[in-house]
Amino acid sequence: MPFRNEPHTGISDSEPMALAQRRRQRSGVSAILTTAGLVLLTAVLSGNAAPPLPSKVEFNRHIRPIIADNCLLCHGHDKGTRKAGLRLDERDYALKGVNGRAALVPGNAAASEMFKRITSTDPTKAMPALGNKLSAHQIALFEKWINDGAKYELHWSYLPPQKKAPPAKGHPIDVFIRAELEKEKLSPSPEADRRTLIRRLSFDLIGLPATPEEVDAFENDKSPDACEKLVERLLGSEHYGERMAVHWLDLVRYADTVGYHGDQNTHVTPYRDYVIASFNQNVRYDRFTREQLAGDLLPNATIENKIASAYNRLNMVTREGGAQAKEYLAKYAADRVRTTSSVWMGATVGCAECHDHKFDPYTMKDFYSFAAFFADVKEEGVYTPSAFYSRFEPAVLLASDEEKKKLAEFDKEVAAIDKEIAAAGKDKAAVKALKEKRKEADKRRGEFDTTLPACVVTESVAPRTMRILARGNWMDETGEIVQPGVPHFMPQPNTPTLQHSTTPPRLSRLDLANWFVSRENPLTARVFVNRLWKLYFGTGLSKTLDELGTRGEWPRHLDLLDWLAIEFMDSGWDVKHMVRLMVTSATYRQTSKPTDKLKEADPYNRLHARQSRPRLEAEFVRDNALAISGLLVPKVGGVSAKPYQPGDYYKELNFPRRTYTPDKGDSQYRRGLYTHWQRTYLQPSLMAFDAPSREECTAERNVSNTPLQALALLNDPTYVEAARVFAARIIAQGGDGFEARLRWAWRRALSRTPTAKEAAAMKELFEKQLAGFKGNADAARQLMTVGYAPVPEKLDVTELAAWTSVSRTILNLHETIVRY
């Protein structure tokens, strides 16, 4: 049996929770393994004292995970790996069995070959043949399940969500969560203190820290709905959309560059601003879905709708010379299937590109039928290599009137030269000179043109023929031609919505969008609320945000997940409503500090008897430092920004070669989400804090804790500059004397006052640093050269440098970058 990333991933940076869950299910033992591997092993369930059998053994809840983990590799639907011709993935096959021996005899476990095998002590017969024997508890589950009729169920996420009333009165989330806690004889944790709560809500809802004034106001607000009022204020902030956009942009793999080969810049920032605005205006998720997938197909499509349709153009594309258009069109098609099925369905339909899905019912035909929805998207397989200044058409130009006028002047100039060329006739020398002149003019026009605001969009053209490509081979032209269609085993869409469709009627991207947000779709709402849950509680209700299929994690709180999914649909796909619902629950407001009992009983906090404490995401680590220092320019939307990074950071790029010049002025201090997103070379500090390259859809970022993060916070000019600017503010605004200033700094950065121990440590640091810089004022002056922000002239530079060391320390604290 291949060893999986267990028990090791427990020590990995990304997956301790899912892993713990699996291990717990298997071995009855759980381990707390922090990112770098502190280990604390605790009992959850003893292997000897198996839990009692449930009154009803459910296929999805109890049996499917065991079959999937132990049987399907050899007895699944993959012909290539199937042993003895036996299939257990579908009931009919299992009942039939092989050689006249039924694997399952409903109602009679003892007569079922499968049961005989899993209980056999004969090593030549015992199953599973690979890996560990099933536990006594698992065997008992099987026995009861078979005796009760061996009923199969479609995987839970393919069945429509069931709305069960919350089992008691109260906030529905709390009621569902507490019901599970009671089963484990656990109680919820007390509410966090006010200052923690406002920090938590600010980071979670707008991705920015609360100011000391806001903290004071909240702490002093004794009204019973203080929290609700705070939530409303934050939901109304224009920064709410920015916070939500970070997550969405990861999913749709939004970036400023095309990704392949020369990784040239593309025009796409208006789409990013559309996403921010949509969350801010609380555009309903069904409309948000339609606009992105099919904005261009909507009746009377506006410019905004078209910008939204840039979604279909966010895939990586190439300008590499010698690339074959057909090959790349196949790559783009597959990319769209992977991304779209992941974004809306939490599904890995992409696995069916070369073969039927190994674990889920997606077939190759499903894959290519899904791809066919996008066959009408106008695009090039290979964009012209030479036209380095051209847009990746089609695109809409969003130039001002003045810019358009200037563009027209360029056009006039070019037209005039053309006329001259025509007039020059056979005068070869003159023609040559004029052609040179025209090339120059063209270049100038192009260079101007490329600076104009524009956005790639979707334009619908006659659809390309879509075939099933045997083994994914784009050169194969023998495969069946397919029409747009949704996975065969799911509820099917109605007849096409668009009147002008072809005969026979062909489903369009609009139909796909409508299908995603139809009541019958079992996945869309679940996938969205599961990811939303993660934003506010640290882990999805199903931990596997990118896979709710059969290999995804069984959600222990399935009733809650389904309740939320239906509530989402019932609310008319109201995202803010769902956010509000989550963050106003008592579950959300609990303290994040675990008790000893909770550490043992629920080390990964999957039962939510307390809050989690995630590290801020990469962009917000930056935003927080800038906000604390006062450098942050909170402008929403616009051109992407270029924060500090080494000038030769793009050295390995070509076509064209480029050097990196950090922005000066306001755009240097913009929020992290506006960072110029170079897919092949992501800004190093964002990368250190696990921002993804956005070449592929990312539903869940890695969460690491590495030395490169320490180096970034210690030495990246962004953080050094923030520290020295913060230092100047501390001196200017913090009052007189060390203690007053430190208190001021602490409140600004951490929303609290320093403890006596902290103050003593900082005082010692300050004095040492001050002595050091007084002995070497040049060093102090050098430190002040970091970053473009001006240095206040009136301040004593050695004192400023010493305070810079203090503020560097503050910006490097774990508490500064973690939401508690």
Place this chain on the structure above:
Amino acid sequence: MNPVTRNLLHLTRRQFLSRSALGIGSATLAWLLNSSVSRAARWTGVVNPTPVVPKAKRVIYLTMAGGPSHLELFDYKPELAKMSGQPMPKRLTEGQPIAQLQGKELRCLGPQHPFRRWGESQQHIAEILPHIGGIADDLCIIRSMVTHQINHDPAQTLMNTGTPISGRPSIGSWVNYGLGSENENLPGFVVLSSEGGGQGQPISARQWSGGFLPSRFQGVKFQASGEPVIYVGNPPGVSHECQSEVVKCVKQLNSELDAVVDDPEIATRIAQYELAFRMQTSVPELTEFSKEPEHIFDLYGTRGGDGTFASNCLLARRLAERGVRFIQLYHRGWDHHGGVKKGTEFTAKMVDRATAALILDLKQRGMLDETLIIWGGEFGRTPMAQGDGRDHHIKGFTIWMAGGGIKGGVTHGATDEFGYNAVADIVDVNDFHATLLHLLGIEHKKLTFRFQGRDFRLTDVKGNVVKEIIA
């Protein structure tokens, strides 16, 4: 520790040990159970001990980016010389993928450089590689490589990650996930880059990405100029002592916080700051070439620190000495669509001597036996002319390996008389990866990581170890 926990530790120990047949042994266990903060950052791999005795402890992969022409370097084709200028047989090229020669007339272009036999093994290598020729008896030349991506970017992605789809881990990160690094003060996977001698095709950081593996396993690219690792240097005006005091204070305050909030992640954070601080010392020491003796400078043809391939070879040796597990050197300069004669000669000059120097240097230090050297690009070049150059070619090309566990002085596989199709002992990219992992003691089918509900591996669903080339 309370008795229940102790009992469970014991139980878990047994369970872990029962898995040792699957590759997880007591060393990993010891690591798992060691909660000392000072060791928190050390990763010793999931394959520990390795199921088979490793033949190599580390890898130095000399990535010849752009697609070096096998026909001008390692694959001797006298028949092609005779056909030069003649139309290429349609039976070979029809229906095959083709890059820049799409729609063009296809004519043969004979080898542009003479070959000769080298060493006791009498291997055929072009005369433009005299230093590599000089170590012919150490090389295993694989002339039957094939790939399935014909453009640089996806072909490199395939060569590094086993698939052309973005977002998957690269070889170096898989190896570090599998084996860990022997030096905790340096990254376990270091990437160096140089350029020259031909069109410099872009290289994406995707090529050393950790993909879905935990971020710590991703390659760290050393910068050619300035500080080698981004942000490893103190800010201007900040002395070692000044930085040390800040780091100490951060640690102290973080510990205070832990006492209040009880968060195990804080101990990890503290350990990472200690590690970062040590890296601030170990990285500059690493690139301090001045203590190398004169004969070493002569051997490599560089005094180091100049960003050349030669300098990177010298740095690679220093990295290898310090226990870095996977070292990848890119040289961007083999994309010879035109002027393949001069181009290959020029690029060969930039890499030939230093490549041989690296092998000789490792040998004299007794390290060659435990270091796997790989030399090769993402594809080869067409036997058909593209003007006076050659286009990309994927149906047959050459790479070579040397050192840890590799039979020296042998040629494996062959292409047809045109150098077009690999025809004997074909080695595809997954086979190459399987072999590489095998030499490191890792069974490629067992090194997996679960992502999106599936157990992914470097070799995806394929890969056969090329046993014939293993010593």
